[in-house]
Amino acid sequence: MARRIAEPYKIKSVETLSMLSYDERKESLNRAGYNTFLIDSADVYIDLLTDSGTTAMSDEQWGALMTGDEAYAGSKSWKRLESAVREVYGYQYVLPTHQGRGAENILSQLKIKQGDYVPGNMYFTTTRAHQEMNGATFVDIIIDEAHDPAVDHPFKGNVDIGKLQSLIDKVGADKIPYVCVAVTVNLAGGQPVSMENLKEVYELCKAHKIDVMFDATRCVENAYFIKEREDGYEDRTVASILKEMMSYSDGCTMSGKKDCLVNIGGFLAMNDEELYIRSRELVVVYEGMPSYGGMAGRDMEAMAIGIREAVDDHYIAHRIGQVRYLGQQLIDANIPIVQPIGGHAVFLDARAFLPHLQQEDFPAQALAAALYLDSGVRSMERGIISAGRNNETGEHNKPNLELVRLTIPRRVYTNNHMDVVADSIIELYEKRETICGLKMVYEPPTLRFFNARFAPLSENGELISEENRKMTIN
Numbered sequence: 001m002a003r004r005i006a007e008p009y010k011i012k013s014v015e016t017l018s019m020l021s022y023d024e025r026k027e028s029l030n031r032a033g034y035n036t037f038l039i040d041s042a043d044v045y046i047d048l049l050t051d052s053g054t055t056a057m058s059d060e061q062w063g064a065l066m067t068g069d070e071a072y073a074g075s076k077s078w079k080r081l082e083s084a085v086r087e088v089y090g091y092q093y094v095l096p097t098h099q100g101r102g103a104e105n106i107l108s109q110l111k112i113k114q115g116d117y118v119p120g121n122m123y124f125t126t127t128r129a130h131q132e133m134n135g136a137t138f139v140d141i142i143i144d145e146a147h148d149p150a151v152d153h154p155f156k157g158n159v160d161i162g163k164l165q166s167l168i169d170k171v172g173a174d175k176i177p178y179v180c181v182a183v184t185v186n187l188a189g190g191q192p193v194s195m196e197n198l199k200e201v202y203e204l205c206k207a208h209k210i211d212v213m214f215d216a217t218r219c220v221e222n223a224y225f226i227k228e229r230e231d232g233y234e235d236r237t238v239a240s241i242l243k244e245m246m247s248y249s250d251g252c253t254m255s256g257k258k259d260c261l262v263n264i265g266g267f268l269a270m271n272d273e274e275l276y277i278r279s280r281e282l283v284v285v286y287e288g289m290p291s292y293g294g295m296a297g298r299d300m301e302a303m304a305i306g307i308r309e310a311v312d313d314h315y316i317a318h319r320i321g322q323v324r325y326l327g328q329q330l331i332d333a334n335i336p337i338v339q340p341i342g343g344h345a346v347f348l349d350a351r352a353f354l355p356h357l358q359q360e361d362f363p364a365q366a367l368a369a370a371l372y373l374d375s376g377v378r379s380m381e382r383g384i385i386s387a388g389r390n391n392e393t394g395e396h397n398k399p400n401l402e403l404v405r406l407t408i409p410r411r412v413y414t415n416n417h418m419d420v421v422a423d424s425i426i427e428l429y430e431k432r433e434t435i436c437g438l439k440m441v442y443e444p445p446t447l448r449f450f451n452a453r454f455a456p457l458s459e460n461g462e463l464i465s466e467e468n469r470k471m472t473i474n
């Protein structure tokens, strides 16, 4: 029998969870326009909206907050953060930003010219928004398998080298300022990229003098999958695998709110001195001095420690193990989820869960709302709403993946919480045909998923027919 792994930490401080009744949850969902982004956190029982900034910090991180150097210039805390990034990721130059999109903004402004193309292994919302705002067209070069939730592939985040080569042949290397490789791929289901693929992409790009910039947001999780799944890496530490991964890139943008184990922060890193000098100019304009970049000294202290804690082999094994613990319960109950289970989240396949709904009825949005109603568990739509509209035609973009993301915060919940989530989803699946679709009643022009509002399509205005409301908690 495989031995089970327990949390590699013990709990020192706790936060009480709120447990609303069905009627209270219904009211809250109504107020939020059936959009889980708009539900008050005080009304949420188990919050799986995101793994971003929701990490529980360690006692060492909390302790280090007191040592933060809040100097406007030349902060000691910045020096400690810079050393951690250099040591753990291996890049030469580092600039702090308030979070990941601060780094994306600067990179996109400096590298992209009107009419350029930025290939990437599936889009991410904020990343693509910055690329497009600077005049580029995003081109998806992920392998086809990534668009099929049911296909099993150990490295579903891989770049399709053929697609990248065709784009270079078609538009020319001088129209491609950089290739953006996400490790892991959030919207594909937290799927990793293999070391072999990273090497191939880097070699092809170098042959055409194209830069490779990683979206390193969940790079430690990616390194762990390489250790587990790729020949020759099983005996290596995650730290050494991570460093090798990063050597196949020219720089990265980083949202520290994920794999740096902090609640806020980010950075832009690179090896090219000229790009660094130009980026430093923009950091001053958008973020602050290059020795704090939108972060307090104490935040930089916490991040320097988090960067090192994240590459602890016990931490990362438990982290991925907990996501898998939830996913496996759903697989065992025949619930359709994206397979294999990814690094930061379990993704429900809403189309297969609610086959009676059309994609225009927003099945993933409806399922996320129904899950909240059933048990107070908050998740996030990652489907047609997140994909937005086509800039030219104004039509909805219709992604193949219509998913509900159950994102597990780092070091926050126990496996008992995962059991509660699994029970609720399994019960919802049993009464799935009683869940109706939604119509959008308010649509913001950009990143609409954050603030859009919806209403149930049923005649009586109920999302789940009342007689079927079976509560996990009340």
Ligand SMILES: Cc1ncc(COP(=O)(O)O)c(C=O)c1O
Residues within 6 Å of the ligand: 052, 099, 100, 101, 102, 124, 126, 127, 182, 186, 215, 217, 254, 255, 256, 257, 265, 266
């Ligand atoms: C893959 C990925 N890239 C970039 C970002 C942007 O980071 P931030 O939220 O810190 O701006 C996020 C999360 O938002 C992300 O998940």
Ligand SMILES: N[C@@H](Cc1ccc(O)cc1)C(=O)O
Residues within 6 Å of the ligand: 049, 050, 051, 052, 125, 126, 186, 386, 407
């Ligand atoms: N990156 C974070 C926060 C976020 C969520 C949705 C977005 O589209 C953009 C940002 C996440 O994936 O959860």
